[in-house]
Amino acid sequence: MGDIRLIEVKEEIFSDNIKLAAEVRERLRKTKTMLLNLMSSPGSGKTSLILRTVEGLKGSLRLGVIEADIDSTVDAEKVAARGIPAIQLRTGGFCHLDATMVTQGIDAMAVNELDLVIIENVGNLVCPAEFDTGAHKNVMILSVPEGDDKPLKYPLMFSICDLLLVNKIDYLSLSDFDMAALRKRVLALNPRITILEASCKTGAGIEGWIDWLKGEVAAFKGLE
Amino acid sequence: MGDIRLIEVKEEIFSDNIKLAAEVRERLRKTKTMLLNLMSSPGSGKTSLILRTVEGLKGSLRLGVIEADIDSTVDAEKVAARGIPAIQLRTGGFCHLDATMVTQGIDAMAVNELDLVIIENVGNLVCPAEFDTGAHKNVMILSVPEGDDKPLKYPLMFSICDLLLVNKIDYLSLSDFDMAALRKRVLALNPRITILEASCKTGAGIEGWIDWLKGEVAAFKGLE
Numbered sequence: 001m002g003d004i005r006l007i008e009v010k011e012e013i014f015s016d017n018i019k020l021a022a023e024v025r026e027r028l029r030k031t032k033t034m035l036l037n038l039m040s041s042p043g044s045g046k047t048s049l050i051l052r053t054v055e056g057l058k059g060s061l062r063l064g065v066i067e068a069d070i071d072s073t074v075d076a077e078k079v080a081a082r083g084i085p086a087i088q089l090r091t092g093g094f095c096h097l098d099a100t101m102v103t104q105g106i107d108a109m110a111v112n113e114l115d116l117v118i119i120e121n122v123g124n125l126v127c128p129a130e131f132d133t134g135a136h137k138n139v140m141i142l143s144v145p146e147g148d149d150k151p152l153k154y155p156l157m158f159s160i161c162d163l164l165l166v167n168k169i170d171y172l173s174l175s176d177f178d179m180a181a182l183r184k185r186v187l188a189l190n191p192r193i194t195i196l197e198a199s200c201k202t203g204a205g206i207e208g209w210i211d212w213l214k215g216e217v218a219a220f221k222g223l224e
Numbered sequence: 225m226g227d228i229r230l231i232e233v234k235e236e237i238f239s240d241n242i243k244l245a246a247e248v249r250e251r252l253r254k255t256k257t258m259l260l261n262l263m264s265s266p267g268s269g270k271t272s273l274i275l276r277t278v279e280g281l282k283g284s285l286r287l288g289v290i291e292a293d294i295d296s297t298v299d300a301e302k303v304a305a306r307g308i309p310a311i312q313l314r315t316g317g318f319c320h321l322d323a324t325m326v327t328q329g330i331d332a333m334a335v336n337e338l339d340l341v342i343i344e345n346v347g348n349l350v351c352p353a354e355f356d357t358g359a360h361k362n363v364m365i366l367s368v369p370e371g372d373d374k375p376l377k378y379p380l381m382f383s384i385c386d387l388l389l390v391n392k393i394d395y396l397s398l399s400d401f402d403m404a405a406l407r408k409r410v411l412a413l414n415p416r417i418t419i420l421e422a423s424c425k426t427g428a429g430i431e432g433w434i435d436w437l438k439g440e441v442a443a444f445k446g447l448e
Contacts, residue, residue, distance in 0.1 A: 123378070146267025153266065174398060
């Protein structure tokens with residue numbers, strides 16, 4: 001297998017995807033629906049953060065969720081059980097979501113009735129960073145047990161995100177995680193990123209996340 | 225972008241890779257060098273386990289390490305600092321290792337002088353499971369903070385491994401991780417898998433891992 005052949009294929013896929021992602025963004029701008037792409041490693045807390053967000057936005061913003069899962073529906077079931085419109089995309093072995101899959105998701109939702117749609121991407125710090133989903137905002141979670149060296153190893157993901165939420169800060173007491181070193185590494189890659197610290201388990205820091213979300217949606221809708 | 229086109233490309237890449245992986249396996253069988261492919265999510269403890277393994281095998285088996293990293297050399301430096309032959313493959317954005325990249329790695333090592341080569345794959349539970357590296361054994365780490373539901377979400381990875389090492393058991397006291405539920409889910413996917421529990425931080429359970437490794441290498445070499 002030649003590297004060059006594979007790279008050509010990737011470029012063709014990328015250019016088709018970039019066009020479609022721009023269409024998704026424009027379509028949702030018209031309905032004033034902000035699309036947010038949530039990414040992380042497996043088990044960092046994407047679903048837990050979405051469940052906290054459902055709770056935190058209750059009565060203020062109308063939320064929908066698109067769940068990507070390779071083979072199961074466990075996450076969509078948890079969200080739907082809270083009365084939130086949830087679409088499950090089975091990626092069938094794909095390691096990321098692209099704009100085609102997201103289009104299928106929003107086609108299946110009444111997006112004009114929603115203020116915010118959160119996409120839970122496949123748990124993976126590599127491939128999702130390469131594929132524009134059409135989201136207006138990219139958010140990633142890094143959990144404390146993963147370690148403070150991850151920006152050195154997965155730099156693209158940290159570079160393309162608007163916000164990094166450092167989750168599982170309740171594990172800090174058992175860990176040698178160096179928050180100052182992490183911040184320095186992340187900001188070296190992406191000086192404009194917002195960094196928040198939280199624990200989806202205890203609820204610490206979740207208010208800051210909800211405030212950020214409300215501010216971003218308001219700005220997106222042009223209300224402020 | 226049509227799904228069908230992408231799948232055709234993937235199949236062509238897969239069939240080339242399968243042939244080359246078989247060649248890698250055969251080549252290392254001749255030099256009696258066991259090749260082990262170590263996979264996990266980012267931050268589950270692949271490098272920490274390799275450092276524990278360097279320590280545990282000292283004086284008994286001759287070990288080499290192939291490190292995959294998208295963009296950095298931090299892991300290979302840690303291994304080389306212990307006097308172990310270490311090759312760093314920069315995957316340049318690739319989300320997995322394939323047999324071509326592994327061939328480049330073993331071409332650069334004196335494999336005939338080694339009993340065991342461990343490949344540290346890219347931190348990712350999806351793509352590495354799809355690409356045969358040519359390894360004789362596949363091993364994965366799942367760390368306690370990632371959660372006991374991961375077999376439901378990344379089933380292929382659990383299906384192709386010979387051994388699962390559940391790492392960071394020192395976090396169990398802070399976690400609602402259900403080890404019995406995990407074991408049941410993993411064994412439903414892969415009844416022949418060996419499951420070990422360990423903490424690379426405290427050293428608990430590492431002896432069992434070293435014993436398993438020594439047993440597998442001895443069997444591979446036909447000494448028992």
